[in-house]
Amino acid sequence: MNESVPKIRLRGVRKAFGHKQVLDGVDLDVNVGESVVVIGGSGTGKSVMLKCILGIMRPDAGSIEIDGIETVGLPSAERDQLMRKFGMLFQGSALFDSLPVWENVAFGLIQARGMERDKAKGIALEKLAAVGLGPEVGNLFPAELSGGMQKRVALARAIATEPEIIFFDEPTTGLDPIMGDVINDLVVKCVRELGATTLSITHDLASARKIAHRIAMLHDGRIIWSGSVSEIDRTDNPYVDQFIHGRAEGPIRMQVSR
Amino acid sequence: MTIAASGENNSLLVRVLAPVGRVFLGFLATVGRLSIFTAHSLRHCATPPFYYRLVARQMVDIGYYSLPVVGLTAIFTGMVLALQSYSGFSRFSAEGAVATVVVLSMTRELGPVLAGLMVAGRIGASMAAEIGTMKVTEQIDALTTLSTNPFKYLVAPRLVAGLAMMPILVLVADIIGVFGGFLIGVNKLGFNPANYLTNTFEFLEVKDVVSGLVKAACFGFVISLMGCYHGYHSRGGAQGVGTATINAVVSALILILVFNYIITELFFSR
Numbered sequence: 367m368n369e370s371v372p373k374i375r376l377r378g379v380r381k382a383f384g385h386k387q388v389l390d391g392v393d394l395d396v397n398v399g400e401s402v403v404v405i406g407g408s409g410t411g412k413s414v415m416l417k418c419i420l421g422i423m424r425p426d427a428g429s430i431e432i433d434g435i436e437t438v439g440l441p442s443a444e445r446d447q448l449m450r451k452f453g454m455l456f457q458g459s460a461l462f463d464s465l466p467v468w469e470n471v472a473f474g475l476i477q478a479r480g481m482e483r484d485k486a487k488g489i490a491l492e493k494l495a496a497v498g499l500g501p502e503v504g505n506l507f508p509a510e511l512s513g514g515m516q517k518r519v520a521l522a523r524a525i526a527t528e529p530e531i532i533f534f535d536e537p538t539t540g541l542d543p544i545m546g547d548v549i550n551d552l553v554v555k556c557v558r559e560l561g562a563t564t565l566s567i568t569h570d571l572a573s574a575r576k577i578a579h580r581i582a583m584l585h586d587g588r589i590i591w592s593g594s595v596s597e598i599d600r601t602d603n604p605y606v607d608q609f610i611h612g613r614a615e616g617p618i619r620m621q622v623s624r
Numbered sequence: 625m626t627i628a629a630s631g632e633n634n635s636l637l638v639r640v641l642a643p644v645g646r647v648f649l650g651f652l653a654t655v656g657r658l659s660i661f662t663a664h665s666l667r668h669c670a671t672p673p674f675y676y677r678l679v680a681r682q683m684v685d686i687g688y689y690s691l692p693v694v695g696l697t698a699i700f701t702g703m704v705l706a707l708q709s710y711s712g713f714s715r716f717s718a719e720g721a722v723a724t725v726v727v728l729s730m731t732r733e734l735g736p737v738l739a740g741l742m743v744a745g746r747i748g749a750s751m752a753a754e755i756g757t758m759k760v761t762e763q764i765d766a767l768t769t770l771s772t773n774p775f776k777y778l779v780a781p782r783l784v785a786g787l788a789m790m791p792i793l794v795l796v797a798d799i800i801g802v803f804g805g806f807l808i809g810v811n812k813l814g815f816n817p818a819n820y821l822t823n824t825f826e827f828l829e830v831k832d833v834v835s836g837l838v839k840a841a842c843f844g845f846v847i848s849l850m851g852c853y854h855g856y857h858s859r860g861g862a863q864g865v866g867t868a869t870i871n872a873v874v875s876a877l878i879l880i881l882v883f884n885y886i887i888t889e890l891f892f893s894r
Binding site: 420 | 673675754757758761762763765766768769770771772773777
């Protein structure tokens, strides 16, 4: 693969819901092996951006290229093929509650790759061990696990097929700070071992500093700033400054009242 | 007549007609969405990969676990049919027709319709609730990211299972219903068992049973389709799933009654 072709390339991606323009021309490049974290306030369209790249939502305009291939408007069979490159950790874990934990982790192997169940179970238990869960957890159901354990299972599921690209949607939201840091460490470790390209969205700066090579800020449907982790503390961009210091006053106006 | 007055008239007219138009457009949009959903689902039913394990599980859910409720419905319906037709027909000394009335009513109408209504309550609701919950907790999005098409994985197995199992359920319901009529006829109304059975089969035609089974297949498809469609389009949280469940059951019940008429018309009007 040519190094100069970005793994993920977004140009002018726009998406509106009714009159609300959520994405207003997003441009973003994620290079091979790079870990990019997109920060931004709640409701700035971070999740919508991920869903557009995944093809769960269709953007109104713009181009989304994966490995240099345009993916907007791809037919569903080719889309299923393309999704093999992806793994995703959902904000609410999104584990299948009708399946035991090991089948959740092995899902991509069994359903999409047609692997035998016994073999897939072995790999699933390996992946569970990689996120610090013992084999006894494999036979439990997701509803029997705590939030932190569910997140770890979801991480194991996202990496089980050893994808080239992994998305993390708010990996630490809803966890206590210590468990949040455990998840961050696991994310960093798993990504390093797989050599995957990752795109994460979060509003947890501690998490962003830990897992990112590069941070981009989404505001008003656009990427307004992008730079390395060390640059974020030295930037004079008032939006970024307000966000990382968590001040209510500044150029970003939260919609508190109508 | 001034311009202002006609303007007022217009605005009144608009106020009355606008909601009508909105409802009508909404209806057309729903019909369109449903048609696309159905076409999509059918295409995915016909193209690989097929999830045989899931089809089997749905078949057990729809067929086997609905047996008690459908069986009970059928036996009491057969029993009450025998009682009612006996007390009605005795007014003009036509008691002999009881067995024929029971078997024709069961196979043509009551077997498929009552089984359909029962299964709609059971299966339509559970499908809508399950798929709806998967939708609002992003499990359906998760399927997509695991290279698994939700239509193939969730919708197609349910449609196939509904289509295949309802006729079997209805055949069982027909038999149990006729047996219920037989029980009452012989034990309570004093028919000779052999005569009752002879009367049962004397006027029964293949078409009576087949029309009922065609109805059953159609109802099974409609029940699964409504459950999946409303579940798939549920939004919000618990409340959205609740609404989806209601819509799935109510729309399935109404469509069953509509299709019941249409299929009867196709088979028996001449």
